[in-house]
Amino acid sequence: MKRSILILLLAGWLAGCATPAPPQPHELQLAASPGETLRKAMHLLMERGYVIRHADGELGRLDAVLARMPGYAVSLRVTGQGDDSRVAFIATRGGRALPPTVLDPLLTDLQSRLGLLP
Structure with missing residues (x-):
């Protein structure tokens, strides 16, 4: 009985480590x-204090980290052809995803710089 309780507790504890x-x-x-x-x-991120760690125009990939606290990392992927592109942003801090609201100012500023906002 004690052994089965111990096994259940251990299994529950390990499930939290997923x-x-x-x-x-x-x-x-x-x-x-x-x-x-x-x-x-890339220019937007550099102006906001990010350090570009990797940028590849052929792959449409850019990875940057914020040079000051709180230490955000941003990963950007651009795909598309001609005059249409699809941008995918991921922001993390300490390996954990940040809520999309963190990215909203960056996306709005990017749209403005591309002349897509009124």
């Missing part, structure tokens, strides 16, 4: 070329 689900990207469809979108996003 890895979290990977963060879901915050996606946005834009009427701008993928190259221009990636370039403007």
Whole structure:
């Protein structure tokens, strides 16, 4: 009896150690070329204090970290053709996904820089 209770407690404790689900990207469809979108996003992030750790125009990928506290990391993927692009942002802190509201100012500023807002 004591042994089965101990096993149940141990199983419950270990269940709490499960890895979290990977963060879901915050996606946005834009009427701008993928190259221009990636370039403007890179400049935007640098102006806001992010350090670009990796950027690849052919892959449409950009990874950046905030150079000051609280230490956010942003991962950006751009896909599309011609004058249409799809942007997927993921923001993390300490390996944990941040809520989409953290990304809203970045996405709004990106749209403004691309001339897509009134």
